[in-house]
């Protein structure tokens with residue numbers, strides 16, 4: 352059984368939990384308690400392979416989450432960086448996060464292929480209030496050599512399911528070719544890191 356670890360990053364209120372819950376449950380839930388970091392678990396099968404998926408959804412309100420990239424960036428096998436297309440500040444923050452991931456990974460994983468990252472512009476249904484055009488998102492993704500997609504967690508399941516599946520496939524490929532496996536395991540698992548640093552809150556969906 353493969354273990355796949357993903358982290359969702361982005362500004363407060365961009366819809367990280369909404370995107371994740373759409374993928375995990377197919378439902379859109381309007382409001383989430385968002386005062387704690389969460390680790391979600393799901394078993395799934397992709398291309399006939401059984402996977403244990405763990406997704407870290409940090410609470411961006413917590414001061415701890417702001418420095419989340421400083422410590423456990425090495426934990427995740429792949430990242431989803433989310434911004435809100437109707438909020439330019441969240442896009443600028445996504446840019447900053449992409450840079451942080453790149454820098455952290457360059458320092459710790461020299462010589463390895465780049466970690467798979469998906470840049471996601473959420474709240475596409477709010478295009479009447481759009482502050483970031485699709486081309487800007489695409490260009491930022493190109494610059495950072497990552498995938499890009501605009502979605503609406505409020506309105507669509509298909510696109511979100513598709514993007515998670517593509518990212519997971521890419522992660523499986525990446526792990527297969529990774530020579531120096533630096534993944535945390537056992538006592539250094541993310542669950543323990545989160546429990547130690549942020550307090551316990553784990554979810555199964």
Ligand SMILES: Nc1nc2c(ncn2[C@@H]2O[C@H](COP(=O)(O)OP(=O)(O)OP(=O)(O)O)[C@@H](O)[C@H]2O)c(=O)[nH]1
Nearest residue numbers: 363364365366367368369381385411474503504505
């Ligand atoms: N219109 C619209 N609203 C959305 C969409 N996705 C999320 N929202 C709303 O945006 C707000 C924030 O969503 P969350 O999923 O809690 O955002 P988050 O990024 O997890 O927020 P933090 O946990 O505070 O960092 C909620 O009111 C959601 O209902 C979307 O695609 N369209």
